[in-house]
Amino acid sequence: MPEPGSESRPGPIPERIVLVGYGPVGARFVEELLPVVRAGLATLTVVGAETADAYNRVLIADYAVGHAGREALEVTDTAAARATGVSILTGTSVTAISRTRSTVTLGTGAELAWDRLVLATGARANVPTLAGVARVRRNLMMPPQDAATLDSNEATLPRGVVALRDLDDARTVRGAVRAGGRIVVLGAGVLGMELALAAARGGAEVCVVHHGEIPMNRNLDRGGGTVLARAARAAGVTMVNHSRAESVLFRLDDDAVQRFDALICADGKQIGGDLLVLSCGTGARTELAHLAGLPVSTGILVDGSLRSWADPRIHAIGDCAHVAAPPAPGAGAARPTGGPTGLIGPGWRQADRLAADFTARLTAAGSGGAPAPNEFAAGRAGDLLAPATAVVMLKAEGVDVVAAGDTAADPWDSEPGSHADGCATAPVSVSQWADPEHGRYVKMVTRSGILTGFVCVGMPRTGAELTLLFERGSELPADRSVLLRFDGPDDVPGAGGDAFARETTVCWCNGVSVGAITDAAAAGNATVTCIGAATRAGTGCGGCKTRIGELLDRFPVPTPAPAP
């Protein structure tokens, strides 16, 4: 990597890099690329549709309910990037990519030339089919020239209906929470549940409407979802399941504009409220790539090096990217597996990896970017081609939910022991712990001992440990209950153990055990001072003198110490 401050050295013509999208993943890419920009090896132009500098979208719900201030959303130093020479155009959209001319067209009509193009256009919230709410087939539309209507393309949502994705949406929600309004959340995915729990904590009346049986049904199994639903109810959220929303009822505001009044479900239920938050999943913004003739699936298709399947000069990272191995030449066009996770962790990894590759190429450092080869295989999280394994964690203080991988299997599905150790086709094994009364539920799914999926509700430490084990692709202890005990009172090894057992250490400074002290007492040392002289116990920090006194009371001289 070039030395900071080594700019203006005459060198090759700098490569022109254009980045479309200045969300958190785009911002990460910018940060990582600053050294080569500083060194004059590349110029970087960023075009972002939002008027704000990149911020932490992950915390948008906290901001929306008033738990976090605006400054808590800052994740990057845009001013520093500008000072380094990065050109950052906010409030500007890219409306077209020309691959033949190697340019992008901006909403302003201007064109920018690139040698390398990086798409970090992210994802938008899905708007479900609801009578009364207009929908556009946005994945086929031309991006509008007005950056502010990137996702609505004139078909703006009615008043009182919002899909929480950006700062403007958050401000709308903030207003409703402040006003103490009643909030209806449509959809019980992780984002819907987070918002509902946070808003309830913020004092709002909240109702979650969803069509499945349990919340977070993409991530949780029935047990986990049921425990979560109970926890949500306990936190004051009304959970309405098995309900398919069909249409929206409006009332008229004072200025005669329609405003959300109630959600109407297929079974005729009416759920009234002041704000309807649509939380029905997200979809990658692929239209730019699609119109430029690049292959897209559930995201812009890129290979393990994050290059477009069709054009090695174009890259995609973050929520808009679908990382998958391209089909072998001549092979049929099978639907690529996987897809964007919609999570930030994989996006940031992709940004890091791509920037490292760029840096290595531009500094001709050869291996510079690639992680040093390791004799031990890297864990699962390091594999960009396996993003479907991302861990999903509910962000809600006091409600601990974390899950990953495929957790559909049931404990009784398979015969244990029918496959050899390490066999790749071995069936999965399932261990389960359910304690709904105390809000606890754990399911661990393994194949040949290796964790391939889990659900953990209400057991924070266990969930944290399972996350680490899962991300690394590690083996679970054969005794799975070891993991459950992390959240039990017996996690404190030794506490509650026998304070008077012979091997228990009394004096840490001198490593003196109960046995050594009672032996010394038996030999006639009747006071704490005598014991100290005989064994050095209590002659360090002195903190154990009281304990020695207790021992002397318990094993008075000359009674010999009992055998262990």
Place this chain on the structure above:
Amino acid sequence: MTETTATHCPYCALQCAMALTQTEAATPGRGARVALAGRAFPTNRGGLCKKGWTAAELINSPDRILEPMLRQPDGSFAPAAWDMALNLIAERLAGGRAEHGADSVGVFGGGGLTNEKAYQLGKFARLALGTSRIDYNGRFCMSSAAAAGNRAFGLDRGLPFPVEDLDAAATILILGSNPAQTMPPFIGHLDGARAAGGLIVVDPRRTATARLTENGAGSHVQPTPGSDLVLLLGLINIVIAEKLVDQDYIDSRTIGFDELRRSVGQWWPERVQAQTGVPTQQLRDLARRLASGRGTYILTGRGVEQHADGTDTATAAINLSLILGLVGTDHSGYGTLTGQGNGQGGREHGQKCDQLPGYRKITDPAARAHVAGVWEVHPDSIPGAGLPAVELLASMGESGGIRTLLVHGANVVVSAPNADRVRAGLAALDFLVVCDFFFSETAALADVVLPVTQWAEEDGTMTSLEGRVIRRRTAVAAPAGVRSELWIFQELARRLDAPSRYSTDPAEVFDELARASAGGPADYSGLSYGLLDEGQAAYWPYPAGSTGTPRLFRDRFQHADGRARMFPVRARVADAPAQQRGILTLITGRLLEHYQSGAQTRRVPELALARPEARLQLHPATAAQLGVADGGWVDVTNSRGVVRCRAEVTLSIRHDTVFLPFHFPGEQSANRLTDDVTDPVSGMPEFKRTTVRVRALAGEERGADA
């Protein structure tokens, strides 16, 4: 001498006060016998640990080297007269320099040397040898915390406050340090926090220190190894997000808050949980406790610093302390717990490759001019910056690297990372000289071994973990054939026609050191043996005319504008390998009974008996999986090396982690496995996150011992 001499323990940085009385004088064949007792002092309050209590046994040890030893053509050692040994060394030093240049001669020092020796060693290297290639084992110890302190405060003193200040604290956060075993008398200073329920220990192991948090005394946070930086960034994130910061302090005393805030924006609690294994609620509770404002100290140790991102981790701990407004107040603070006896003083007086006495930068022309003035040489005759320890050792046997090496107070074969490579490097040298009391594993490889005085046989000063300069005093005469390093430097300098003076009188050397340090960050110029012997509690900086500085940073930090710097640091998300079939993360550390490479403590029968060998600690669930029994033999391997030892199955360690003490040599030497990648700022190696494969050994593989 029959009277009692007041001195301090030879081992760790707590420098517990001791009283020594000679019971039997030294003979030519054996060191003196000494009776030893604890002595009242604010740090140890009269107490000593097991190592301290037994320290005097080494003076009289039958293993002591009592004459210079020369390697013979057949590989054995034979005694030689001092004159002959010194002539040979001088000849080889001069010859090596003439043939391969001054930088082909290297010097490796130690954090156990007195200030006087460390100072003289640096001067000897620069002037008598003309080499820039000097560094010391403190690079494996304090370098990350030192670099972080200098960067943030403009000054590095381990504890910028006296140890007793901890007594009144309600909350003490200890990250990666196990003082209950490494410096036990220290834990008395944690009682106040424990009584307030506020001792928080962060360690992947449930160490003796972590257990001090039991029964309501506080809490133990047990992150996966190597995730400390993320943990700290997460705490900073929570403190900022929950508005627990001390805004007035930030505004008036620091620079860089906005950058810091943005840099931690990506570490919200759930993401931190996923990386560290520490639940969000525990993180939140911890952040809130630290901000509760009832006297809060944050202390770091090697556990978080001995990493390739150690400087950044220490920096994050400092940033956390700064946003909470802890540093430089009367009730709170940040500090790092120095390990080696003179780990503090040893890094101030010129045995670091980039430093001159007084903690001056060797690249600073003004510093060079000042020191050259004291040494009465031309500034240009002082070489520039050399190589930090790991690089210095790695250059042995390489072209343009070190060909001749002097080692003082270090046992690199056991204590340096990637030990097998170090051993190969030593073997490739043209000439190796080691000064030691014993045939340490490194001395055993030398061409010449020079026997030197032990702590009770010499005068000097040490600078303890709290930056207090204390006196080491001669209690007994050394055996006749043993010499002080100061004498050795003088003799060699004379034979090498070196410029400047090399006094053998520690008091004189100290006075020179004090003058050389005048005006530097670690200014000792107001100090003298006379003053120290009056019992003055002398905390540096102690410029002439002052009374020293028990508490630093109360009004200003040492940067020109008086403000502390908050450096935003980034965590690299390291992908831990899949932990399958015995692949685990190894951490290394110390035991109560042993000190550093164990060259000394393994020779104390009582300590050796209590801990005769290394044991690999592992969790029962992990042990069961691998078929490892408590006390059974295992081998621990990676591409760098193999360790064979017995297992200790214990609940006190995470299931994904194993622990080895680094005190043992040979096939039990933990550092055969550690990697020699280093921190880009401090040169600290990665000691505490090593991937290994653990395997149970069957009886026949172990051979006769099984």
